[in-house]
Amino acid sequence: MKILIIGNGFIGARCRSAWDDAVLSEEKIHTTEDVAKILDAHQPDAVINAAGVRGKPNVDWCETHQLETIVGNTKLPILIAEACQKKGVYLLHIGSGCIFYVDSPEPGGWKEDDFGNPIPVYSRAKYAADLVLSTLPNVGIARIRIPTDSIPGPHNLIDKLAGFKKVIDVENSITVVDDMVDVFHELLNQKATGIFHVTNPGVIKWREVITLYERYVDPSHTNEWISNDDLVKQGLAVKGRSNNRLQSNNLEQLGIMMREVHEAVEDVMKKYAAFRHHAHV
Numbered sequence: 001m002k003i004l005i006i007g008n009g010f011i012g013a014r015c016r017s018a019w020d021d022a023v024l025s026e027e028k029i030h031t032t033e034d035v036a037k038i039l040d041a042h043q044p045d046a047v048i049n050a051a052g053v054r055g056k057p058n059v060d061w062c063e064t065h066q067l068e069t070i071v072g073n074t075k076l077p078i079l080i081a082e083a084c085q086k087k088g089v090y091l092l093h094i095g096s097g098c099i100f101y102v103d104s105p106e107p108g109g110w111k112e113d114d115f116g117n118p119i120p121v122y123s124r125a126k127y128a129a130d131l132v133l134s135t136l137p138n139v140g141i142a143r144i145r146i147p148t149d150s151i152p153g154p155h156n157l158i159d160k161l162a163g164f165k166k167v168i169d170v171e172n173s174i175t176v177v178d179d180m181v182d183v184f185h186e187l188l189n190q191k192a193t194g195i196f197h198v199t200n201p202g203v204i205k206w207r208e209v210i211t212l213y214e215r216y217v218d219p220s221h222t223n224e225w226i227s228n229d230d231l232v233k234q235g236l237a238v239k240g241r242s243n244n245r246l247q248s249n250n251l252e253q254l255g256i257m258m259r260e261v262h263e264a265v266e267d268v269m270k271k272y273a274a275f276r277h278h279a280h281v
């Protein structure tokens, strides 16, 4: 199978380095014809869209750059889907699990076909793409949340939490990147259609992540704990962040399992510590 990865950002590059059967395009896309040219050049069996606009330095940027956010997260996936549909090529689009706010209506977490209730511009733009792409045949949507990685980097939950002086005392469903790359590959392999919550089973408290960080990486680390409401009240964010629990029934139905979140995060933290040790960070 030949996979074409669109988008040379954090997730796209991470997938490229994990897969032997993938090529990565970093061509800028403005039209469906741009996508068609890329498909003609690479002749892939399957495409993953890892391109999007996440906001720099963080997602609050999207609140004042609405059009760029909509173009990158709603229009761009539609352009890619249109070209893939015309050529009969399977598309896996990376969505976000941060389209759900507050607790799920039923215990166990938000399900794949629950209607989202996104508030920020970024989440609305991501959800808009989900709503329309999920009506198409030959398309899968893989929603991820809060990537947590064994390789240090600015987009890694571990680096983010360790770097904040004040941390919100919450728990969440998260995506362990080491597991995610295998799940994406299997979804591409199966050309799986529908929506998938690519999050590790269970929820983890930020207190538990910090405890593991202090055990394996930096025993001298300290931080202050604040409530979720304090994040906006204290001016640390423009919009409140989504904290939620997702369930992944559609992955289970395909026989695709991810490690329980605590097991996966402890393993990742040990690898993260080893990486930093070897890199003398």
Ligand SMILES: NC(=O)c1ccc[n+]([C@@H]2O[C@H](COP(=O)([O-])OP(=O)(O)OC[C@H]3O[C@@H](n4cnc5c(N)ncnc54)[C@H](OP(=O)(O)O)[C@@H]3O)[C@@H](O)[C@H]2O)c1
Pocket (backbone or CB within 6 Å): 006, 007, 008, 009, 010, 011, 012, 026, 027, 028, 029, 030, 049, 050, 051, 052, 053, 054, 072, 076, 094, 095, 096, 097, 126, 144, 145, 146, 147, 155
């Ligand atoms: N990281 C997360 O926390 C997270 C969580 C949930 C979902 N996601 C989703 O996962 C996907 C990948 O995110 P990421 O973290 O890898 O973001 P990223 O590091 O910002 O990478 C996104 C890439 O898309 C490229 N891009 C933007 N517009 C493009 C266009 N018109 N044509 C071609 N490439 C374009 C960007 O290029 P430039 O930098 O040159 O603009 C960048 O290389 C996004 O859809 C994001 O919404 C990410």
